[in-house]
Amino acid sequence: MLRILRFSLLLAVLALSRSVLAVDLDKGKEINGTCAACHSDNGQGGKKGEYPRIAGQQVKYIESQLKSFRARTRVNIPMFPYTQERELSDEDIKDIAAYLAGIELDTKMPTYAGHEDALTRLLMAEKVMIIPRAEGDLANGEKIYQKQCAACHGKTGKGRGMFPMLVGQYTSYLQRQVDLYLKGDRPHDEEGMTGLLNALKAQDIQDILAYLTSIQEPKE
Ligand code: HEC
Ligand code: HEC
DSSP: OHHHHHHHHHHHHHHHHHHHHOOOHHHHHHHHHHHHHHHOTTSOOBGGGTBOOOTTOOHHHHHHHHHHHHTTSSOOTTTGGGSSTTTSOHHHHHHHHHHHHTOOOBSSOOOOOSOOOHHHHHHHHHTBOOOOOOOSOHHHHHHHIIIIIHHHHOTTSOOBTTBOOOTTSOHHHHHHHHHHHHHTOSOOSOHHHHHHHHTSOHHHHHHHHHHHHHTSSOOO
16 A cells, blocks of 8 residues: 555656746757658768757757747748648657757767677767868857857857757858848847947958857867
């Protein structure tokens, strides 16, 4: 009797914590099946940045972008069919965002212990993502980034909350987004950032992007 009571108590606690957390990672994984066609299984993106990396991105940011694709405030023609209301509900957006945010990609090739089989090695190597170094003046990039971008995107470029992670993202994708902001083709809710970007020379942007590729590996 006591055991049954304990068991049902456990179930009740589980049910409660589930409704509090309200994310279903299995569902997120299932939804990711449709995203993987373009963004790859581990959310690494592809085609040298035509498809951005979405793994390890900030939850709130992923949610906000999916909602703006759905509302068509941020135009994304390839993704349009996948983000329509009947395809992707608010609940689904929560689940897929949490799932993607939880994918950790390494910035170093794994060191094998020696006893792994070929498949295990392959799976370990697949979780590595290193953006090729971009050319630019790293010192200038660092100076501008730390002064003008770090307040929102974080000192190490990992983002926080609604501010996206920039480090570990394809350089060509980031450059394309800067161009879209500058042309006014991608809406930015805070006028401040478009103003900031406008005040920079193209070379400064290049230097910032180069700097971001240089800080992928945490200093030991
Ligand atoms: C047919 C290809 C395709 C599919 C399928 C697709 N995407 Fe995308 N996605 C893109 C492209 C292309 C972009 C970049 C658009 C741009 O350059 O502005 C993008 C951008 C994004 C972004 C914005 C990234 C950022 O840093 O701002 C998120 C988040 C995203 N996709 C999530 C998803 C999720 C979740 C799914 C599955 C439900 C999905 N995508 C399915 C092609 C696709
Ligand atoms: C006041 C806060 C703030 C500052 C400062 C700021 N940003 Fe942003 N940035 C944002 C927000 C918010 C977004 C996401 C906006 C949206 O929803 O499209 C963003 C998005 C971006 C993106 C697109 C990322 C993606 O995954 O699509 C790039 C690139 C970017 N910022 C570069 C910069 C650079 C470079 C600087 C410094 C010169 C900078 N930002 C300074 C708030 C800021």
